[in-house]
Every structure is written in C-alpha cells, then in structure tokens.
Amino acid sequence: xxxxxxxxxxxxxxxxxxxxxxxSAYPGTPSTEILENIAKYTEDILAEWATNEKxxxxxxxxxxxxxxxxxxxxxxxxxxxxxxPLFTISYTGINAGMVIVTADEPGQYSSQNExxxxxxxxxxxxxxxxxxxxxxxxxxxxxxxxIGETYDTPVLVRMTTRVCHSKxxxxxxxRKEVQIKDYKKDVMKYVCVPAVSKRLRxxxxxxxxxxxxxxxxxxxxxxxxxxxxxxxxxxxAAFTFAKEVFxxxxxxxxxxxxxxxxxxxxxxxxxxxxxxxxxxxNDPYIEEQVRILGFDCFGKNLFPSYGxxxxxxxxxxxxxxxxxxxxxxxxxxVPRPPTLCVGCPHRGFFYQLGKRKxxxxxxxxxxxxxxxxxxxNAVDLTICMGAGASMGHGAQQxxxxxxxxxxxxxxxxxxxxxxxxxxxxxxxxxxxxxxAVTVILDNRVTGMTGHQDNPGTGYTLQGKKTVELNIEKxxxxxxxxxxxxxxxxxLTSVKAALDWALSLDExxxxxxxxxxxxxxxxxxxxxxxxxxxxxxxxxxxNKCTGCKVCIKTGCxxxxxxxxxxxxxxxxxxxxxxxxxxxxxxxxxxxxVGT
Amino acid sequence: xxxxxxxxxxxxxxxxxxxxxxxTGLMEAGYDVKMSEIHGMSQRGGSVSSQVRYGEKVESxxxxxxxxDILVAFEKMxxxxxxxxxxxxxxxxxxxxxxxxxxxxxxKIDYPQGIIEEISEKVDTVVIDAAxxxxxxxxSKVMNVILLGATIKSMGLxxxxxxxxxxxxxxxxxxDINKKAFKCGANLV
Numbered sequence: 001x002x003x004x005x006x007x008x009x010x011x012x013x014x015x016x017x018x019x020x021x022x023x024s025a026y027p028g029t030p031s032t033e034i035l036e037n038i039a040k041y042t043e044d045i046l047a048e049w050a051t052n053e054k055x056x057x058x059x060x061x062x063x064x065x066x067x068x069x070x071x072x073x074x075x076x077x078x079x080x081x082x083x084x085p086l087f088t089i090s091y092t093g094i095n096a097g098m099v100i101v102t103a104d105e106p107g108q109y110s111s112q113n114e115x116x117x118x119x120x121x122x123x124x125x126x127x128x129x130x131x132x133x134x135x136x137x138x139x140x141x142x143x144x145x146x147i148g149e150t151y152d153t154p155v156l157v158r159m160t161t162r163v164c165h166s167k168x169x170x171x172x173x174x175r176k177e178v179q180i181k182d183y184k185k186d187v188m189k190y191v192c193v194p195a196v197s198k199r200l201r202x203x204x205x206x207x208x209x210x211x212x213x214x215x216x217x218x219x220x221x222x223x224x225x226x227x228x229x230x231x232x233x234x235x236x237a238a239f240t241f242a243k244e245v246f247x248x249x250x251x252x253x254x255x256x257x258x259x260x261x262x263x264x265x266x267x268x269x270x271x272x273x274x275x276x277x278x279x280x281x282n283d284p285y286i287e288e289q290v291r292i293l294g295f296d297c298f299g300k301n302l303f304p305s306y307g308x309x310x311x312x313x314x315x316x317x318x319x320x321x322x323x324x325x326x327x328x329x330x331x332x333x334v335p336r337p338p339t340l341c342v343g344c345p346h347r348g349f350f351y352q353l354g355k356r357k358x359x360x361x362x363x364x365x366x367x368x369x370x371x372x373x374x375x376x377n378a379v380d381l382t383i384c385m386g387a388g389a390s391m392g393h394g395a396q397q398x399x400x401x402x403x404x405x406x407x408x409x410x411x412x413x414x415x416x417x418x419x420x421x422x423x424x425x426x427x428x429x430x431x432x433x434x435x436a437v438t439v440i441l442d443n444r445v446t447g448m449t450g451h452q453d454n455p456g457t458g459y460t461l462q463g464k465k466t467v468e469l470n471i472e473k474x475x476x477x478x479x480x481x482x483x484x485x486x487x488x489x490x491l492t493s494v495k496a497a498l499d500w501a502l503s504l505d506e507x508x509x510x511x512x513x514x515x516x517x518x519x520x521x522x523x524x525x526x527x528x529x530x531x532x533x534x535x536x537x538x539x540x541x542n543k544c545t546g547c548k549v550c551i552k553t554g555c556x557x558x559x560x561x562x563x564x565x566x567x568x569x570x571x572x573x574x575x576x577x578x579x580x581x582x583x584x585x586x587x588x589x590x591x592v593g594t
Numbered sequence: 595x596x597x598x599x600x601x602x603x604x605x606x607x608x609x610x611x612x613x614x615x616x617x618t619g620l621m622e623a624g625y626d627v628k629m630s631e632i633h634g635m636s637q638r639g640g641s642v643s644s645q646v647r648y649g650e651k652v653e654s655x656x657x658x659x660x661x662x663d664i665l666v667a668f669e670k671m672x673x674x675x676x677x678x679x680x681x682x683x684x685x686x687x688x689x690x691x692x693x694x695x696x697x698x699x700x701x702k703i704d705y706p707q708g709i710i711e712e713i714s715e716k717v718d719t720v721v722i723d724a725a726x727x728x729x730x731x732x733x734s735k736v737m738n739v740i741l742l743g744a745t746i747k748s749m750g751l752x753x754x755x756x757x758x759x760x761x762x763x764x765x766x767x768x769x770d771i772n773k774k775a776f777k778c779g780a781n782l783v
Binding site for chain 1: 604605617618621626627628629630631632639640641652653654655656658659660661671674675677678679680681682694695696697698699700701703704705706708709712713716717734
C-alpha cells in the first residue's frame with residue numbers, strides 16, 4: 001500500500017513492520033513525531049516518553065536485553081545526554097535488535113548547535129545507516145534490525161531535519177511478528193567491569209572489521225554509473241540535492257551505510273572517475289576517509305561546512321552561481337521572529353522579571369527561551385537542557401565571592417526540563433546551598449515540541465492515566481524549604497514571589513502553574529483551572545493615552561496605531577490572560593461585557 | 595518535468611492542511627510527490643513554508659532559489675520574503691491579508707507599503723481576498739482551502755477529483771464548507 005509519509009512517520013512504519021515491541025524517546029525537534037507515530041500502534045508496540053534521552057536509550061537497551069526488538073529516538077543533542085550508555089552498549093552488544101535514531105539539524109532550525117552525529121557512530125564504534133528520503137527511512141529501519149542482530153550490536157540511524165520532515169511516497173508492508181527472545185544471564189557480556197570490558201573491547205574491533213567487509217558488499221552503498229568525468233560521493237539528504245543539480249550527467253557513489261565506510265567501493269569509484277565531489281552536510285566525515293585512502297577530492301574546500309547543502313548551495317559552490325532569481329527590494333521585508341503566544345503563561349512572569357535590575361537570568365531550553373527577546377530582555381544564558389539552574393548556581397557562587405556585588409541569579413526552566421535534567425541541577429543548588437532563585441515554569445505540558453505529556457501531566461504517551469508527579473513536593477523533598485507556587489498571570493503574585501525569593505540567603509524555588517494556551521486540557525486541568533480562557537479584554541479608546549505600557553507585555557493580540565496614538569486588542573485572538581489589564585496605568589483596559 | 599509549488603505564510607494559517615490535501619491529490623493522480631516543511635520554533639508566529647514538488651520522478655523535496663513554478667502567499671509580506679524562490683516567469687498568488695510581526699504591532703515600524711505593486715511589476719500576479727471570502731462563508735479558517743483552490747486552478751490540476759480528496763482528509767463536519775471554499779478559490783483565478 002502506498003502512503004505519503006514524512007521521514008519520521010516512515011521510521012515509525014519501519015519500526016512497526018520490523019516487529020518492534022518497545023520504543024522510548026524524549027521529545028526534541030526534529031525527532032518528536034517518530035514516537036508520536038509509533039505510539040499509534042497501541043496493540044503492538046509499547047511506546048513511552050522517557051524523562052530524558054539517556055533514560056530512553058537505557059530503557060530501550062533493557063528491552064533488548066529482555067528479548068524484544070526496541071528503539072530509542074532523539075534529536076542530535078539528545079545523543080549527548082545519552083552518550084554515556086551509548087559508548088558501553090557498543091561493548092555489550094544486544095539480545096534482540098536495538099536501533100537508535102538520531103535526528104540531526106544541518107541549518108539549525110530549532111536547535112542550539114549543529115553537531116554532526118555521524119561522528120558518534122565512529123566514536124562509539126557502532127554501525128550507522130543514513131536514509132535520504134521517506135522510503136529509505138522505512139526500509140533502513142528494518143535493515144538496521146537485521147544488521148544489529150547479525151553482528152550483535154546496537155545500530156545508529158542518522159536522519160536530518162529534511163529527511164525527518166519531508167514527505168515522500170512509501171510502499172508499506174505488513175508487520176512481521178518477531179517473538180520475544182529468551183533472556184539469558186551472561187555476566188561476561190552485560191556486566192561491564194574492567195575484566196569483562198577488556199575482553200569485549202577486542203570483540204568490538206573484530207565486529208567493526210566484519211562490518212567493514214559488510215559495508216563493501218551491501219546494496220545500501222551503490223554506484224550509479226553515468227559519464228565518468230565527475231563522480232559524486234554523497235549520503236543522506238545531500239544525495240537528493242546533488243541529484244537535483246547533476247541529474248544523469250555525473251556518476252554517483254551513494255552511501256547508505258556510513259560506518260564503517262566501504263573502503264573498497266570508494267577505491268573502485270575513485271579509480272574510475274576523473275574528479276570527485278564529496279557532497280555531505282556538516283563535517284568532512286566521508287571526505288576524510290576518501291583522503292585517508294589516498295584520493296584527492298573536492299569537499300569542504302568547495303562546499304560549506306555548515307548549513308544545509310540544498311541544490312542552490314551546491315550550484316553556487318560548483319558553478320559560482322545559483323539559478324536566476326527575480327530581483328526585488330528586500331528592504332521591505334520585516335523579520336518575523338517567533339513570539340510567546342497570545343495567552344502564554346510565561347508572559348506575565350517575564351514581564352515582571354525583565355523590569356528587575358542587577359539580575360542575571362540563567363535560561364534553559366523551551367518556549368521560555370524567548371524571554372531573551374524584546375520586549376522582555378529577560379534571559380542572559382541558554383546552553384542546553386537542564387543547564388539553567390546549574391549554571392545559575394555556579395554563577396551565583398562566584399558573584400557572592402565579591403562582597404556587595406549585589407548580583408543575583410534567577411534560573412528558569414520548564415516542567416518538562418525539570419524532569420529531564422533540571423532536577424539534578426536543583427539538587428546541586430540544594431546540596432551546595434547557593435542562594436540562586438530557581439523558577440519552574442510549569443505550563444502543564446511539554447510545550448515547544450508540540451504538546452507532549454510528561455511525568456507532571458498525569459498521562460503517558462499512549463494516553464494511559466498515570467501518577468502525576470508533584471513538583472512542589474519533589475522540590476521540598478530535595479531539601480529546599482523556600483518554595484512558593486503562583487499563578488503567573490497574576491502580576492502581583494509574581495512580583496511578591498520574586499521580592500520574597502530575592503530577600504533570602506538560601507536556595508528558593510518559585511513554581512508558576514498555569515497551562516500552555518495551546519494545550520488540549522485534560523479533565524483535571526479543567527477542574528483545576530476553572531476560569532481559564534473564557535474572558536476577553538478590550539481597550540476603551542477614550543481612556544487610552546497611548547503610553548504603550550500594554551505593548552511592553554509583548555502580546556501579539558495588542559497593536560498600536562501610530563496615527564491615532566491608541567492601542568487596541570484583537571478580540572479574535574485574546575484569551576483573557578489579563579496581563580495587559582493589570583499593567584494599564586490609566587484603567588483603559590476592561591473585561592468585555594462588564 | 596518536475597513542477598514546484600511553494601506555499602508560504604505565518605504559523606497557524608493552515609498551510610500544513612493545504613499541502614496535505616495537495617500532495618495527497620497529486621499522489622492519487624499517479625505523480626511522484628515530495629513535500630518539505632520545517633516545523634519547530636516557527637510555529638510560534640514565525641514565517642512558514644510548505645514546499646511541494648511533483649512529476650514523474652522527484653529527487654529533492656526542497657525547492658531551491660529561483661525554482662518554484664508558483665508561489666502562493668497566505669500572507670502578503672510573506673510573498674515578498676519568499677519571492678527569490680520563484681522562477682523568473684513564474685506565477686504568484688497573494689492573499690491580500692496582513693499579519694503583523696511584533697515590531698509592527700508595537701508601532702515601532704509600519705507594515706511595508708507597495709508590496710503588491712513591487713511584485714506585480716515583475717511577475718504574473720493574482721491577488722485574492724481569501725480572508726474576506728472565508729469570512730463570508732462563516733469560517734475564517736477555510737482561507738487555506740480557498741487558496742488551495744486558486745493554486746490548483748493556476749497549475750492546471752483541475753482534472754484531479756479534489757472533492758474526493760477533501761472528503762477523505764477533512765473532518766466530516768467541515769467537508770461541505772471546505773468543498774465550497776475550494777470552488778470559491780478556483781473561481782477567483
């Protein structure tokens with residue numbers, strides 16, 4: 001049956017067809033939809049959101065040891081979190097097949113860096129496949145399980161944003177049931193004490209040698225012979241971009257199995273063409289191997305090392321110019337940066353925080369990262385998941401070394417980030433007793449990646465009711481006594497909470513609790529937040545003095561008319577958070593209908 | 595011959611549903627189809643695009659600079675932002691509808707004037723009031739399907755049974771209004 005699937009949907013289809021029984025992930029663009037789609041197979045696959053990527057990988061490994069085909073999926077930076085188990089499960093190998101999907105981001109559409117995770121395959125010594133489109137994404141997942149079980153190894157499948165989020169026609173098949181294997185106790189395989197690991201270390205090298213031979217014979221790496229003046233070696237999305245540019249005018253070595261690389265096939269190809277272009281996104285991963293084998297080529301000396309190698313980029317690099325475009329006045333185009341949504345519960349908090357002087361805000365990864373932008377200017381640092389509170393702690397400790405520095409750190413993180421790794425950072429704050437203020441912006445859902453459940457929402461990925469972790473109790477349990485929970489839309493409470501926390505000389509936590517405006521509310525949410533999103537506010541044009549204070553809330557429903565010198569609220573967009581109503585100094589804003 | 599349709603707009607305008615209907619219809623008509631969208635931060639009120647490519651055999655899912663046969667802008671300024679992706683000699687369909695980014699909403703700068711003039715001087719341009727027509731139909735959300743109707747007509751893809759595609763991909767209670775919106779859009783070109 002033919003279906004139009006994104007790469008992520010195709011990975012899910014591949015997992016289904018391959019008889020996967022267990023899958024785990026932490027959401028992260030561009031990988032999120034993999035587990036969301038696997039989760040639809042409720043009868044056949046147990047799919048779970050893990051608290052973070054390390055936990056996801058370890059859970060999948062446990063499932064493999066117990067005998068079921070399993071999968072873990074994550075965005076590229078998630079593999080950093082999961083790197084610890086990754087490097088050692090490479091030693092142990094598996095019981096049933098286990099596949100790790102990494103979704104890399106050439107072009108950095110939604111990420112803090114552009115790391116090339118192909119290096120992880122080489123570094124951790126595990127085989128890797130790189131699909132170019134949706135059909136290959138599905139097929140390669142199935143092949144990855146076979147390779148893994150043949151060679152007793154976890155397998156990495158490297159996707160990129162364009163493969164994950166592009167759709168193509170996929171021929172779908174039936175599921176092949178794979179029985180759960182027996183678990184066999186085998187300490188010489190699974191207990192990585194030095195005496196065992198030293199022996200496994202040798203096995204890893206033997207395995208990689210066998211996989212090197214496999215790489216040279218597998219059809220995942222293939223030639224397309226045309227004119228032999230130019231030969232293109234490419235993998236992943238870059239292969240499709242190269243084909244778009246060169247069509248049938250050059251020969252290709254298409255690489256789908258990229259660790260270990262096929263030395264013999266590269267030699268054969270290089271020996272048959274006059275000039276080699278290695279077209280790969282990000283690092284010179286293939287290029288280095290080509291050079292090690294003794295062949296000169298055009299690689300990063302011609303193509304950029306960053307961003308996507310789309311067809312126009314390849315054209316510019318090779319021919320000096322892209323296709324002809326229409327000339328026009330680009331100055332008229334105004335940037336359209338992402339903003340906090342109308343009714344976003346982070347707005348009230350950042351409005352108040354941004355007004356404070358001598359505050360350093362240590363941020364984290366989530367929608368609230370947007371607190372750095374105008375009009376709030378209320379985030380100083382953003383590095384990675386969970387870094388907010390720990391960097392904040394270290395900074396506070398140093399600020400306090402200088403007598404009367406007066407500098408205070410406020411660290412912010414979301415609910416999902418708290419469960420991911422933020423909780424470790426907060427334990428460190430508690431243990432080492434800095435007076436950094438930590439704020440947990442609990443919007444009752446994992447927001448940025450598109451509204452996934454997490455340990456605080458009371459539901460699992462597959463919609464089962466589960467225990468709802470109580471953030472306040474957790475914070476108290478780790479030894480922080482100064483905890484307050486507030487409604488972030490209530491500016492008076494936000495100010496009072498910040499005043500109180502900043503007056504303390506020991507750790508404190510402020511929890512803001514209000515649902516994301518885009519969250520599909522659960523029954524409990526509806527019970528807890530009874531008055532939510534029911535009101536609308538408008539501005540009395542006679543009372544408005546044009547002072548623009550409401551504009552400083554950064555709400556996209558409010559606009560300012562420069563000619564009339566008045567602000568107005570778009571009633572279709574307003575959801576009644578009332579932040580503008582609270583800041584208006586002349587009482588011009590009121591609830592509609594009162 | 596591969597054709598490229600570039601749908602652009604602002605997060606939340608329904609470009610994703612429009613491209614889903616479009617690609618499904620093309621696949622069922624027997625074309626090879628690829629489509630690329632970038633999700634993520636852009637959903638929060640940012641500029642978004644759906645890139646659809648179809649033909650006998652499609653390699654890349656991504657439309658390159660100067661590569662689109664038609665540019666369909668769900669928002670006026672987005673037409674200008676993405677114009678460099680249009681082939682010289684290509685067509686532009688513009689929804690005469692403005693969504694202001696925060697810098698304009700706050701009164702810091704004004705919404706740029708003369709966009710339609712700037713574009714129509716250079717390429718074959720059709721301006722439609724999809725927002726107005728959608729409002730007349732009683733559901734401003736069907737603006738996207740009005741624009742889809744206009745796109746299909748402009749690309750000469752009327753031979754595909756789009757009503758069937760709408761029936762198969764839209765919630766039952768919205769099928770009729772979407773069919774109406776589709777026809778309305780096709781008649782505007």
